[in-house]
Amino acid sequence: MTPDPWTRDAIAGLFDLPFLDLVARAHAVHGANHRAGEVQLSTLLSIKTGGCAEDCGYCSQSAHAKSGLKADKLMEREAVLAAARAAKQGGSHRFCMGAAWREPKERDMPALLGMVAEVKALGLETCMTLGMLTDDQADRLGAAGLDYYNHNIDTSPENYGNVITTRSFQERLDTLDRVRAAGINVCCGGILGMGETRADRVSFLHALATMAEPPESVPLNALVPIRGTVLGDLLHDVPSARIDDIEFVRTVAVARIIMPRSIVRLSAGRESMSDTMQALCFTAGANSIFTGDRLLTTGNAGGDRDAALFAKLGLRPMDTASAHTLTEMA
Ligand code: SAM
Ligand code: DTB
Ligand code: SF4
DSSP states (O other): OOOSSOOHHHHHHHHTSOHHHHHHHHHHHHHHHSOTTEEEEEEEEEEEOSOBSOOOTTOTTBTTSOSOOOOOOOOOHHHHHHHHHHHHHTTOSEEEEEEOOSSOOGGGHHHHHHHHHHHHHTTOEEEEEOSOOOHHHHHHHHHHTOOEEEOOOBSOTTTHHHHOOSSOHHHHHHHHHHHHHTTOEEEOOEEEOSSOOHHHHHHHHHHHHTSSSOOSEEEEEEOOOOTTSHHHHHHHHOGGGSOOHHHHHHHHHHHHHHSTTSEEEEOTTGGGSOHHHHHHHHHTTOOEEEESSBSSSSBOOOHHHHHHHHHHHTOEEOOHHHHHHHHHHO
16 A cells, blocks of 8 residues: 555655565566666766855865865856767766856856756756755746756755755755746755664655655765765765665665656766666666766766666666656556
8 A cells, every 4th residue: 555645654664674575566666657677867067066155064065075176167158068968979868967056146047047058959858956046046947948956855854954054954945846836847865875864764755755746856876975075084984884785775665666756866876886786776766877977076887887787787778758758647
């Protein structure tokens, strides 16, 4: 039986299932809602790197971190377009442009709107992640053709203050509401392995699944431990604090079951996952990855390794247009 809406107790009950039963159930939910073996491909580009005012404890780009990353200005439109063309050439369907900002400044809006329009004109889906938005900024990005906006809740409401203090969980939700109201698809997920408890993972997924509309896209990142960040240093010093692989797969499986129609993206942290671990995540219902050899400031599994993995597992890139038709019919 599927409770509607999902309660925390029901979600905790899924986590408690025997592992094989949980993965089998998630796999069946995936099969009923998505084409088997299809994986959506997105590519990231950091269009404005470093020097961010926020204090997110995992992030190399925070001005509060001692990661040694230098702050850059917003990239020129031509350089962004060149990266987008390369992503398309590499077989990616969605181009996600990320900026290390608390929020975009008005003076940057014309350049951002231009990037959205021109990347879209290349035949790619567009995604941006720029921090908090006003109603007006969300509307203008939507009108320019932005397909997705990534804005993560990152962790449970209860754990949020241990990770970020310069903005609140509610402010994240407010921006997500503005994105929805502007008719832009929502990409929202978080990071696993930041020292959170099982109860936090339950509460994090509960917050996502019980949104008025669950996010179309749910990135699940494994913390990439970056030296000079509070959480990265902690993980380097206490390697046992790393999230257990089986617990990570359980979280993917539960996300799949409670958000059956969402795309669940195996996001940051994939570079350090074995092929076997990634195969388990796909079996548990993950159906999207970031392609290319870079995320924002860190490395990614990259083209050759992914091509080999897809061949080994019999996976193929998702035709996003037809995938949407399938879910709309469901
Ligand atoms: N500044 C914008 C914001 O925070 O919304 C956009 C960029 S921010 C880098 C996008 C997301 O990347 C974060 O919300 C976080 O979930 C993820 N992220 C950042 N650093 C990470 C790390 N070291 N490991 C895993 N995920 C990370
Ligand atoms: C998301 O959830 N993961 C991506 C994307 N949204 C913007 C970012 C991952 C960043 C990993 C660390 C880095 O490369 O700096
Ligand atoms: Fe800034 Fe985003 Fe990094 Fe937080 S996650 S410090 S808001 S770039």
